Amino acid sequence: MLRLHDYVLSAECYAVRLMLALLGLAHERRAVDLYPGAATTPWGDVPVLEDGDDVVTDPGLILTYLARAHDPSGRWLPAESAAVVSRWLAFAATDLTALRDARRVAILAAPGDLDALNRKGYMALRALDDHLATRRLEGADWLAGDGPTVADIAVFPAVMLSHDSGIGLEDFPSLNLWQRRLRQLPGFVGMPGIPDYF
Amino acid sequence: MWVPIALGRDVPRGATRAVLLEGEELVVWRGEAGTVQVWEDRCPHRGMRLSFGFVRGDALNCLYHGWEYGAGASCRRIPAHPDLTVPPTIRAKAFAATETGGLILVDRDGTGGPPPLMLAGLPVASLAIAADPETLFQLVPATPRPDPQLVEATLDGVRFHLGWHVPGPGRIMLHALVLDPGAESRALIALHKLRSEAEARRAA
Amino acid sequence: MTAEPAALDQWYVLGAIGDFPQGQSSRRLLGTNLAVTRAGDRFTIESNGPPAAVRTDYGHLWTTLGTPARPVFDLPESRESDRRAVYCGAVTVRASGLRLIENFLDLAHFPYVHTDILGTEARPEVAKYEVEQRRDVDELWATKCEFFQPKAAAASEGGQISRYMYRVVSPFNVMLYKTPPAAPDRWDVIALFVQPVEPDLSIAHPYMLVIDDISTDAELIGFQQMIFLQDKIVLENQRPKLLPLQPGRETPTRADLSSVLYRRWLKEKQLRYGVEERTDLA
Numbered sequence: 001m002l003r004l005h006d007y008v009l010s011a012e013c014y015a016v017r018l019m020l021a022l023l024g025l026a027h028e029r030r031a032v033d034l035y036p037g038a039a040t041t042p043w044g045d046v047p048v049l050e051d052g053d054d055v056v057t058d059p060g061l062i063l064t065y066l067a068r069a070h071d072p073s074g075r076w077l078p079a080e081s082a083a084v085v086s087r088w089l090a091f092a093a094t095d096l097t098a099l100r101d102a103r104r105v106a107i108l109a110a111p112g113d114l115d116a117l118n119r120k121g122y123m124a125l126r127a128l129d130d131h132l133a134t135r136r137l138e139g140a141d142w143l144a145g146d147g148p149t150v151a152d153i154a155v156f157p158a159v160m161l162s163h164d165s166g167i168g169l170e171d172f173p174s175l176n177l178w179q180r181r182l183r184q185l186p187g188f189v190g191m192p193g194i195p196d197y198f
Numbered sequence: 199m200w201v202p203i204a205l206g207r208d209v210p211r212g213a214t215r216a217v218l219l220e221g222e223e224l225v226v227w228r229g230e231a232g233t234v235q236v237w238e239d240r241c242p243h244r245g246m247r248l249s250f251g252f253v254r255g256d257a258l259n260c261l262y263h264g265w266e267y268g269a270g271a272s273c274r275r276i277p278a279h280p281d282l283t284v285p286p287t288i289r290a291k292a293f294a295a296t297e298t299g300g301l302i303l304v305d306r307d308g309t310g311g312p313p314p315l316m317l318a319g320l321p322v323a324s325l326a327i328a329a330d331p332e333t334l335f336q337l338v339p340a341t342p343r344p345d346p347q348l349v350e351a352t353l354d355g356v357r358f359h360l361g362w363h364v365p366g367p368g369r370i371m372l373h374a375l376v377l378d379p380g381a382e383s384r385a386l387i388a389l390h391k392l393r394s395e396a397e398a399r400r401a402a
Numbered sequence: 403m404t405a406e407p408a409a410l411d412q413w414y415v416l417g418a419i420g421d422f423p424q425g426q427s428s429r430r431l432l433g434t435n436l437a438v439t440r441a442g443d444r445f446t447i448e449s450n451g452p453p454a455a456v457r458t459d460y461g462h463l464w465t466t467l468g469t470p471a472r473p474v475f476d477l478p479e480s481r482e483s484d485r486r487a488v489y490c491g492a493v494t495v496r497a498s499g500l501r502l503i504e505n506f507l508d509l510a511h512f513p514y515v516h517t518d519i520l521g522t523e524a525r526p527e528v529a530k531y532e533v534e535q536r537r538d539v540d541e542l543w544a545t546k547c548e549f550f551q552p553k554a555a556a557a558s559e560g561g562q563i564s565r566y567m568y569r570v571v572s573p574f575n576v577m578l579y580k581t582p583p584a585a586p587d588r589w590d591v592i593a594l595f596v597q598p599v600e601p602d603l604s605i606a607h608p609y610m611l612v613i614d615d616i617s618t619d620a621e622l623i624g625f626q627q628m629i630f631l632q633d634k635i636v637l638e639n640q641r642p643k644l645l646p647l648q649p650g651r652e653t654p655t656r657a658d659l660s661s662v663l664y665r666r667w668l669k670e671k672q673l674r675y676g677v678e679e680r681t682d683l684a
Contacts (some may be wrong), residue, residue, distance in 0.1 A: 008624045009631055033620035107634075109494055109605075111371055127324075130390060133323045139383045163635065166496065170216045170365065171326035173208040180213055192631030196517040197252040223641065242653045245640040261509045262636050264526060277526035278510035278657040288653055 002027035002070075009107075011058040011100060013047040013156035014191040019066050019153050021189040024041040053146075063150040081145035088143050088151035094107040095124040096158040102165035118165055125162060125172055128155060132174035141181055148185060150178070156182055160194045200346040201303040201359030202373050207321040209234060209302065214258065216249035218365040220304070224293070225249040226302060229256035236304040237271060238291035247266040248290065258290075289308045300375050301361050303346070315336060316345045319359040319375025322385045326371050329396040331362060334370055337395055354388040368400070405432040409534040409675035412572050413475075415595035415607050416447075418489040430599045431466055432675060444670050461487055462595060462607065472540070475571035479591045479611045488619060490608040490626040492597075497637040498676035499574050499596040499604040500645040500668065504578050505633055506594045507568050507660040509549050515632050518552050522561075525550040528657035535667060537590030537668035540669055542570040544660040555590070558583045558619040568660060574598055585613045592626070601676045603621055606630060644678040651678070 004020070006013045006029045020027050032046050049065070050055045056065045067077035077085065099119035105117060106108035130142065143151045159175060162168075169176045182188070183198050190196045203217045204226055214227040216239060223239035224247045234259070239247045246262040253259070257266045257274070266275040271292035273284045294305040299316030327334060339359065340349035348361045361373040376385045409432060422440045428437045436454070447454040447465045457464040459474045479485060495502060505511070510528050512521025531547040541622045547566035554564045567579040567589070574596040579589035591611040596604050617625075629635045639684050646652055648664055654662050669679065 008628045031618065031620040031624045033623050106492055106496075107631075109492065119311065134383070134386055137322070137386060163638070168216060168217050171371070173204070173324045177208065177210070177213065184220060192628045193635050195250070195515070195516060195632075195635065197259070197261055234473060240641045242654075245642065245646070246636055247639040249504060250635065252637055261514055262640075264514045265560070277513065277523070278528040279655060280527055282655075295531055 001052070003030060003050040004028070004052075005030045005032050005043075005046050005047045007032050009192060010046055014157045014194075015059050015153055016047045016049065016062050016066075017191070018156065018189060019063050019076075019150070022131050022153070022185055022187045023066060023071055024187055025066070025070055058093075060093050060150075062153055063154055064089070075165055076150050078145050078147075078149065081149060084144035085149050085151045089154050090101070091124070092125070092151075092154035092158070095127065096121075096155060099158040099162050099165065099167075102120065102167075103161055103185035116165055119159075121162060121165065122167055123170075125159065125167065125169075125175060128159065129175045132178050136174055141178070148182060152178075152182060155169060157191070157194075164193055175188040177195050199307065200296070200305045200314055201363050202204050202347055202364050203236070203371075204301050204302040205321045205373050205375070206234065206297050206300050206302055208324060211251045214249050214251060214253060216247065217363075219363055221366050222306070223247060223249075223352045225251075225258075226295075227253055227258050229253055229258070231256045233270060234270065234295055234297050234302050235271075236293045236295035236302070237267075238293070240291070241265060242273075242288060242290060269306070284320065295399065296326060299345075299359065301348075301373055303361075310346070314345050314350065317359070319377055320379060320382060322358075322374040322376055322382050323389060324371055324373045325389050325393055326365070326369065327393045327396050328369055329400045330345070331370050332370075333400055334392075334396045337392060343367065348356050354384065356388055358385065358386045405434075405675045406672070407468060407600075408671045408673040409573070411466070411470050412468070412574065413457065413464045413466050413470055413473075414574065415597050416463045416465055417492060417597075417607065418609075419443075419458060420461075420489065420641065421492070422463060429597075431465070432598055433600055434467060435544075436465070438463070443523045445643055446659065453586045457576065460609065461489065468675070475575065476542075477577070477591070477593070477611075479516070479589075482611075484543075485591075485611045485612065485613060486619075486622070488610040488612065488626070489624045490610065490623050490630070493608075493627070493630055494599075494605055495604050495632070495637050496602065496643070497604060498521055498602055498644045499598040500673075500676040501637055501640055501643070502594065502596050502606055502633075503576050504661050504664060505573060505637060506578070507544065507570070507664060508658070509547060509566070510657040511633075511636070512549060512551070515636055516629055520551050520554065520629065521549060522552050530656065531659065533659045533663045535663060542568075542660070542663055544568040544663075555583055555612075555614070557614050570664060570667075573668060573671065582613045588613055592677065595661045598676055604676075633655075643674055646678040648678070648680045648682050 011190045056062050098117045102117035102121050105112040105114045142148050209215050209226050211228050217224045225239040226236050228234050239249050241260040250261040251259050255303050257268050259266045264277040267290050268274050271290040273288040296313035300319050300321050338351045340351040351358045357377045359375040427438050436448050437448045445456045454465045460480050513523045513526045529548050533544045545567045551564045552561045565581045570576045577593040582590040584631050593609045595607040
């Protein structure tokens with residue numbers, strides 16, 4: 001049985017919830033309260049996924065683990081796009097963290113320079129929009145490969161929650177259409193800040 | 199005055215798109231019938247931005263309470279009161295809009311006269327640039343066209359139609375189309391380069 | 403913007419007691435910086451002038467920058483020993499605090515903003531409810547509110563018709579009373595204390611006094627935070643950001659009776675902090 005240690009407002013936990021939903025995987029959720037005591041799990045920060053005796057941490061690793069271990073179709077982690085998928089997983093774990101941090105400052109009054117974080121976050125969104133605009137001219141709709149992959153899932157939450165720190169998608173037409181396509185995937189679920197209607 | 203605010207390709211049927219035009223928030227959307235609509239981005243009920251709403255069939259619905267607006271901007275359903283016939287006075291604020299040559303244009307102040315007809319181009323991208331139009335067009339040798347806020351320009355050997363609007367001070371959004379089929383990818387690279395140069399010049 | 407007497411002469415929350423470390427910390431209220439000093443369970447609060455009044459009621463720290471006509475409102479449920487007091491964490495929202503309160507009073511958004519939790523698109527109707535201004539205590543009440551809810555609370559197993567009452571005790575403090583899944587003859591209390599930082603910037607302090615033996619604290623907090631963050635996207639995207647009191651700026655219907663009464667009450671109090679400037683009163 002899959003068990004997710006989960007915090008409802010965490011963008012990283014949401015990426016895992018979304019992947020589980022898109023793969024149609026039954027699982028149990030253990031709510032971890034991150035406020036105000038910053039509770040955690042025996043294995044560190046959420047998200048943490050237990051699969052029987054196995055424990056996986058780190059959002060990007062959990063996504064690739066689920067795609068490898070629980071998606072017989074292999075379409076979420078296609079071998080022919082492995083390099084591009086890896087690049088965007090790394091992007092989600094580096095460039096996009098500015099948006100995660102900006103959101104913590106904006107919502108939870110965490111310490112940090114909101115304007116500086118938002119500027120970095122804006123440039124990360126621009127890099128995504130540029131890539132998607134280029135892909136569209138090649139007739140492709142997703143970050144890597146012909147269909148959605150774990151790369152799309154890894155970057156989606158930060159893009160969709162950027163409004164929490166005050167960045168809209170007005171400047172990013174290709175991102176706007178990409179997020180809409182992603183939300184149309186069968187099994188899609190939202191989270192607070194990502195409405196179910198679109 | 200007619201102002202280009204988006205590429206038609208970027209607002210497919212069923213989609214909404216938020217556009218900032220000189221500080222004013224607009225929603226651009228397209229229903230199933232295919233006609234593009236440009237409204238004030240504000241539901242008259244509680245002021246919620248309609249760009250967060252959702253299109254069903256040929257209507258735009260507000261995310262907050264599901265109020266449904268038809269193509270003429272009249273509210274035709276208030277879900278909290280299913281039996282209510284909605285008074286015709288409840289309506290969103292619609293602007294004159296048209297789509298031509300691959301561009302969506304709006305005439306906010308009603309002074310634009312008959313909608314323009316433009317030469318068709320092939321859409322490349324809309325690009326937000328942190329520079330004012332004067333700075334940008336110093337970098338682009340452009341020939342004005344009779345069409346509103348549209349120029350012809352050649353960048354890195356690619357022939358462009360460039361429409362634009364100003365979201366706010368010190369910013370421009372370019373709407374780029376090319377005339378030669380197959381030139382789109384090269385065109386996008388040229389645009390990204392132009393953006394870097396314009397923003398570097400502004401920083402300096 | 404400088405706050406006017408109607409805003410100054412109110413009690414405001416500054417946070418849950420547990421959120422204040424020993425020693426000094428800073429807070430901001432009505433555009434004024436405050437230095438909060440905690441020594442054990444004693445608090446002092448200073449701004450520019452003399453020390454501000456301090457109250458520690460309902461597990462929260464309260465202060466005022468004026469001279470309120472009344473003490474901090476009474477919350478009798480806080481004295482019932484079988485209730486669990488749950489602090490849900492402070493959330494910053496880029497909107498007028500009055501917009502937050504008004505949204506809290508709203509039933510009609512449940513199907514669209516809290517989809518499949520507090521409402522469903524299949525049953526969006528808001529039945530007639532009653533509102534009244536209780537002048538003896540200067541409170542607003544909305545009663546006999548009913549709404550179909552697929553998952554009314556953290557411990558809910560299925561859908562139910564929830565009964566609600568709302569109680570507005572001051573312009574920036576409100577609570578709702580709701581039938582809990584476990585005890586249909588009693589009321590859960592969910593409070594929203596709003597700390598107006600600037601006219602268009604607020605900190606929300608949701609707080610619950612609930613009857614629930616099943617859910618963990620993390621589940622209760624998670625549920626309430628989920629609901630509140632679903633509202634945030636709406637609150638930050640209402641235009642204008644400040645609450646308009648000018649007739650004709652927005653379009654109320656019968657479902658908005660409590661909002662209509664709330665706005666009338668704010669006008670009567672001549673409250674302006676967080677209110678859109680009017681152009682019709684020149």
